[in-house]
Amino acid sequence: MSPVYLLAGAISWPFVKVGFRLRAHGREHLPQGGFVLAANHTSNFDPWPLGLPLLPRRQLRFMAKVELFNPVLAPILRAGGVFPVRRGEGDLEAIERAVELVRDGEIVVMFPEGTRRKKGLRKKHQARPHTGAARIALAAEAPLVPAAVKGTERITRLEPLRVAYGEPIALGDLRGVEIGQAAREATRRLMAAIAELEASL
Secondary structure (H helix, E strand, C coil), rough: CCCHHHHHHHHHHHHHHCCCCCCCCCCCCCCCCCEEEEEEECCCCCHHHHHHHHCCCEEEEEEEEEECCCCHHHHHHHCCCCCCCCCCCCCHHHHHHHHHHHCCCEEEEECCCCCCCCCCCCCCCCCCCCCCCHHHHHCCCCCCEEEECCCCHHHCCCCEEEEEEEECCCCCCHCCCCCHHHHHHHHHHHHHHHHHHHCCC
């Protein structure tokens, strides 16, 4: 585990666990090896409740937009296990890096909604969820695990934070199916599972 990631987690733990009363459910569903963890996205704070319950045993790996990798932030982000992605460009290099990480036993986190929800609410007309999480899991032949976070959209009100990890999505019947079709179907199953977990929080 990255010392920077571990240090950030150790510093954050008292504030998130005590101040925001973080509660996590479903850790028993998480596979031992590498997998893709996909969750709803309401706040830039979402990574903390997703990752803290897994410390100190597991580290989460995140993609971040390449614009953040300036001379000041880049060393810190890389030390914390973050890797760049060129959003909106179909960045195959970032996808290949994510597949490599999962195959090496890492947990790669994806937010299929692609962007944060406005004020924590679902938009009336939602864009189609991104299929990147499913594509990475299928390419790596690894589990695709849903998760849901609640409370991060009202962080300034000290709302309790809740996270739920679900059982891996069934993908066995999609092996050998054309990748685009398989990814769309896997994403449909994933989003349904995320919505169910979110409703349970």
